[in-house]
Amino acid sequence: MLLYHQMALALQYLLNALQLGSVYALIALGYSMVYGILTMINFAHGDIFMVGAYLAMWASLFLLGLPGQLPTVVIFLGSLLFTMTLTACLGVSIERLAYRPLRQAPKVSAVITALGVGLFLENFTLATIGPEPRQVPAIFPVQQYSWGGVAFTNVQVFILLVALFLMILLDFLVRRTLTGMAMRAVSSNRVVVPLMGVPVDRIISLTFAIGSAIAGAGGLLYGLAYPVLDPYMGIRIGWWAFIAAVVGGIGNIRGAVLGGYVLGAVEIFTPVLLASSTYRDSVAFSLLLILLIFKPTGLLGRPTVEKV
Amino acid sequence: MKLPGPRSRIGFFLLIAGGLVLVAWLVPTLGLLNPYLQQVLMYVGINIILTLSLNLVNGYMGEFSVGHAGFMAVGAYVAAVLTVAVFPRAWGPFLFPLALLLGGLAAALAGLVVAFPSFRTRGDYLAIVTLAFNMIVKSILENIEAVGGPRGYMGMGKLTNLAWVTVWVLLTLLVLRHLIYSNLGRGIIAIREDEVAANLVSVNTPRLKIYAFCLSAFFAGVAGGLYAHLLQFINPRSFSILKSTDMLVMVYLGGIGSLGGSILGAALYTILMELLRPLELWRWVIGPLLLVLLMIFRPTGIMGLKEARWLKPSDP
Numbered sequence: 113m114l115l116y117h118q119m120a121l122a123l124q125y126l127l128n129a130l131q132l133g134s135v136y137a138l139i140a141l142g143y144s145m146v147y148g149i150l151t152m153i154n155f156a157h158g159d160i161f162m163v164g165a166y167l168a169m170w171a172s173l174f175l176l177g178l179p180g181q182l183p184t185v186v187i188f189l190g191s192l193l194f195t196m197t198l199t200a201c202l203g204v205s206i207e208r209l210a211y212r213p214l215r216q217a218p219k220v221s222a223v224i225t226a227l228g229v230g231l232f233l234e235n236f237t238l239a240t241i242g243p244e245p246r247q248v249p250a251i252f253p254v255q256q257y258s259w260g261g262v263a264f265t266n267v268q269v270f271i272l273l274v275a276l277f278l279m280i281l282l283d284f285l286v287r288r289t290l291t292g293m294a295m296r297a298v299s300s301n302r303v304v305v306p307l308m309g310v311p312v313d314r315i316i317s318l319t320f321a322i323g324s325a326i327a328g329a330g331g332l333l334y335g336l337a338y339p340v341l342d343p344y345m346g347i348r349i350g351w352w353a354f355i356a357a358v359v360g361g362i363g364n365i366r367g368a369v370l371g372g373y374v375l376g377a378v379e380i381f382t383p384v385l386l387a388s389s390t391y392r393d394s395v396a397f398s399l400l401l402i403l404l405i406f407k408p409t410g411l412l413g414r415p416t417v418e419k420v
Numbered sequence: 421m422k423l424p425g426p427r428s429r430i431g432f433f434l435l436i437a438g439g440l441v442l443v444a445w446l447v448p449t450l451g452l453l454n455p456y457l458q459q460v461l462m463y464v465g466i467n468i469i470l471t472l473s474l475n476l477v478n479g480y481m482g483e484f485s486v487g488h489a490g491f492m493a494v495g496a497y498v499a500a501v502l503t504v505a506v507f508p509r510a511w512g513p514f515l516f517p518l519a520l521l522l523g524g525l526a527a528a529l530a531g532l533v534v535a536f537p538s539f540r541t542r543g544d545y546l547a548i549v550t551l552a553f554n555m556i557v558k559s560i561l562e563n564i565e566a567v568g569g570p571r572g573y574m575g576m577g578k579l580t581n582l583a584w585v586t587v588w589v590l591l592t593l594l595v596l597r598h599l600i601y602s603n604l605g606r607g608i609i610a611i612r613e614d615e616v617a618a619n620l621v622s623v624n625t626p627r628l629k630i631y632a633f634c635l636s637a638f639f640a641g642v643a644g645g646l647y648a649h650l651l652q653f654i655n656p657r658s659f660s661i662l663k664s665t666d667m668l669v670m671v672y673l674g675g676i677g678s679l680g681g682s683i684l685g686a687a688l689y690t691i692l693m694e695l696l697r698p699l700e701l702w703r704w705v706i707g708p709l710l711l712v713l714l715m716i717f718r719p720t721g722i723m724g725l726k727e728a729r730w731l732k733p734s735d736p
Contacts, residue, residue: 153544213716220484221715223544224668227486228711231665235704243701347661351555358548393559397552404549405537 120261125380131268131337133376134275138330139353140360140368141282142323148299148363149319152219155226156206158350159233160199160324164331165341166237168195169248176249184252191251195332196325203324204317230346237343248339271333278329279369282322286365295319299363348393352379355400361413370411437590444586458582460694462650465585466643467686469592471670472679473639476596479676480605481632482612483538484547487554488640488667491527493659494557495641496648497567499523503649504575516579520588520645527641528634530557535633539626554664561656572655580650588646592639593731596679599635601733608632669711675723679731684722
């Protein structure tokens with residue numbers, strides 16, 4: 113009986129890990145896509161996620177406040193569309209204004225710029241809307257279910273399904289469409305591919321748009337699960353997602369998803385195993401350091417050889 | 421052939437340095453400057469040390485540390501614990517330099533943590549390692565109850581004064597200037613220009629990386645100790661990535677690979693941030709924006725690899 117109870121508990125944790133991992137995976141995808149195509153770490157990506165969470169909050173507040181009750185599906189899809197469109201615009205503008213002028217510059221300049229852009233987004237949000245945490249409205253009422261001792265909510269299931277749907281959509285886009293082929297081509301060779309008539313700048317913009325839109329969707333889902341937002345939340349979650357991308361092998365889309373779930377599990381199971389919740393950051397970052405030293409290409413990444 | 425060394429001007433330097441320290445000691449003693457301005461000057465000094473130390477790694481060696489606040493935190497906490505809990509209270513002012521030194525050494529030890537990964541990774545991956553280091557230090561400090569955890573640590577006397585800050589600024593400047601124009605320094609610059617080529621002409625790059633990271637971390641740690649005993653209160657949050665970014669702004673504002681540039685950048689940025697205090701929260705938008713604009717329009721900073729004349733060795 114005790115064993116059964118523990119199994120149920122473990123399943124419960126696993127479900128939580130999957131929920132959190134979905135959010136990490138969605139953000140990690142953006143890191144990985146941008147790295148794949150520009151070999152540049154877009155440190156501002158976590159803050160695009162944060163902006164997305166706020167946009168989703170405002171959109172759902174607005175739609176919920178409209179006279180006459182709109183159907184839940186309309187509210188959700190409306191918020192999602194609004195958030196994804198605006199975060200895509202944000203990502204593209206950041207690329208256009210801050211990263212494109214530096215494309216020929218040393219890589220270090222681009223990384224520092226990305227850090228600067230991230231801090232700018234955080235502090236700008238802080239200065240415009242103030243430091244108070246904001247409450248996200250529930251789009252639909254939370255319902256508890258229980259199945260064989262494992263408790264779960266409709267929100268959890270919903271997040272899992274939406275995230276999975278977005279990931280499959282993206283995988284399809286990258287592997288099966290002409291645009292996806294162009295993206296993979298640009299990431300594999302930046303010299304020859306333009307000569308083949310691939311519009312490199314447009315493909316890069318598109319990559320930023322898709323990555324940022326998915327991060328925006330991640331922001332919306334995060335708000336549903338953990339309904340308190342503050343301007344600095346993008347730092348921690350962005351970092352965890354980034355570690356997820358590295359764990360999976362940065363530049364690799366399926367690796368990013370795998371890494372996201374691994375990091376979700378690290379976050380949920382570390383407090384259980386160490387009986388203390390404050391060490392999870394140390395654990396995650398130590399994982400990153402160890403990985404970078406011994407297997408810098410991650411779980412699914414291909415090794416690269418530095419040519420002189 | 422012996423390279424022209426900076427030794428030819430050492431007497432002159434010591435004279436000026438002695439004068440400066442005397443002035444820095446006299447001004448507060450005689451009450452010539454109001455406490456607020458003194459405080460700002462001390463911040464300028466501490467930031468100069470930080471900027472110089474970061475410039476050694478980012479500017480001269482061309483490696484890439486974005487987690488220097490982590491070293492600063494190690495130095496600050498070690499020095500603070502020493503003066504509060506270890507050293508007898510009455511001896512505080514006399515043992516303060518020792519506390520700073522030990523804080524710096526602890527930070528230098530932490531520098532090894534970053535130096536070893538730098539053998540294998542470069543560029544953005546090393547940036548991640550240093551950032552991760554910064555986060556780990558902050559996270560560990562938040563977990564140590566003995567130093568107050570997330571609430572922070574206090575109880576330090578106000579041991580930092582203008583004279584001590586001046587002494588350490590001059591010491592940092594002297595050490596770095598001698599290092600950079602020595603054989604070791606040429607090796608460090610060679611790593612920046614082309615690491616593979618440097619290896620081929622028998623520059624021992626791993627050893628130089630260890631030296632540079634540890635020395636840089638040492639001075640960042642000393643600056644942390646000075647900071648802790650100026651504010652008399654430290655908490656893990658004050659050594660976050662925001663602090664590291666401030667240092668980056670100062671280095672890239674003043675000019676990479678330039679000691680004079682570091683002094684200029686640190687002074688300009690610190691004073692600018694003080695003047696912008698009335699803007700409150702918007703003040704924090706300026707720094708990152710400045711960093712991005714600098715990177716796009718003048719990535720080498722004001723001085724941009726040039727050196728102030730008085731910091732260069734004279735021609736033989």
